[in-house]
Amino acid sequence: MTKETALGAALKTAVQTMSKKKQTDMIADYIYNKYDVFKRFKPLALGIDQDLVTALPQFDPALIARVLANHCRRPRYLKALARGGKRFDLNNRFKGEVSAEEQAIAQQHPAVQQALAAQAERKAAKEKQAEQGSEAATATDVDVKDEAENKAADQE
Amino acid sequence: MTKETALGAALKTAVQTMSKKKQTDMIADYIYNKYDVFKRFKPLALGIDQDLVTALPQFDPALIARVLANHCRRPRYLKALARGGKRFDLNNRFKGEVSAEEQAIAQQHPAVQQALAAQAERKAAKEKQAEQGSEAATATDVDVKDEAENKAADQE
Numbered sequence: 001m002t003k004e005t006a007l008g009a010a011l012k013t014a015v016q017t018m019s020k021k022k023q024t025d026m027i028a029d030y031i032y033n034k035y036d037v038f039k040r041f042k043p044l045a046l047g048i049d050q051d052l053v054t055a056l057p058q059f060d061p062a063l064i065a066r067v068l069a070n071h072c073r074r075p076r077y078l079k080a081l082a083r084g085g086k087r088f089d090l091n092n093r094f095k096g097e098v099s100a101e102e103q104a105i106a107q108q109h110p111a112v113q114q115a116l117a118a119q120a121e122r123k124a125a126k127e128k129q130a131e132q133g134s135e136a137a138t139a140t141d142v143d144v145k146d147e148a149e150n151k152a153a154d155q156e
Numbered sequence: 157m158t159k160e161t162a163l164g165a166a167l168k169t170a171v172q173t174m175s176k177k178k179q180t181d182m183i184a185d186y187i188y189n190k191y192d193v194f195k196r197f198k199p200l201a202l203g204i205d206q207d208l209v210t211a212l213p214q215f216d217p218a219l220i221a222r223v224l225a226n227h228c229r230r231p232r233y234l235k236a237l238a239r240g241g242k243r244f245d246l247n248n249r250f251k252g253e254v255s256a257e258e259q260a261i262a263q264q265h266p267a268v269q270q271a272l273a274a275q276a277e278r279k280a281a282k283e284k285q286a287e288q289g290s291e292a293a294t295a296t297d298v299d300v301k302d303e304a305e306n307k308a309a310d311q312e
């Protein structure tokens with residue numbers, strides 16, 4: 001348990017008068033801005049739920065768990081699990097890794113299959129366009145497109 | 157590494173002349189018959205892949221991994237993860253547990269959502285039937301129906 005200050009207690013009371021939807025939005029805003037591991041959809045360390053509860057004492061642990069569950073089922077997160085490898089904690093340090101089972105389930109997940117199919121289609125279309133001689137695109141253009149693709153895939 | 161006997165080596169050579177499909181079928185037959193944890197689709201201990209490689213030295217580890225991946229993406233296995241709780245090793249002993257992340261992903265998996273919706277529908281239909289006075293079903297009938305439902309849900 002964190003030691004509660006009078007200010008902390010007042011903040012907690014104020015937060016808890018808001019709707020649950022508003023509170024989960026606040027939690028999501030906070031973690032996507034503050035933590036690289038969320039911003040970049042890296043595989044999360046086991047126990048990161050407890051670390052977040054400690055880091056955000058003003059919020060209801062049940063709502064923090066809800067935000068985490070929403071994060072974990074986003075296609076972009078599932079794609080990260082499908083790639084496998086190391087997991088990361090709130091400080092962006094290695095902690096554990098994605099298991100073979102987690103990787104297998106993520107690879108076969110319909111959202112990941114869809115995202116990969118859409119990605120392959122866009123790649124084929126881009127290659128076809130390149131073949132047809134429109135080689136004016138600069139490296140910067142391509143970077144911007146990749147970014148847009150990530151966003152599109154993530155919204156599926 | 158397991159110490160190889162002449163008989164073991166001969167068996168291994170014989171097995172490896174078969175098609176990969178035939179070999180994975182043999183592995184699947186073997187593990188579903190021999191291990192309760194597979195037969196009953198309980199959450200699998202981490203590292204069970206290595207335990208299986210040791211237990212089945214005549215088979216290619218890559219094919220064992222393929223059978224495991226197939227098992228893990230079956231709706232009935234995903235449903236078990238969605239329930240959460242303990243994981244089990246080949247000897248049916250507790251070893252680790254399903255993480256909050258794994259549970260959240262399984263709960264939101266389309267195959268699990270579909271299976272749960274179908275289950276709720278069947279339950280509603282059954283209750284309606286019971287209300288209409290057809291109370292002749294014995295406990296045995298209900299058991300048989302549940303078994304059939306599990307199979308149906310598993311084939312989705």
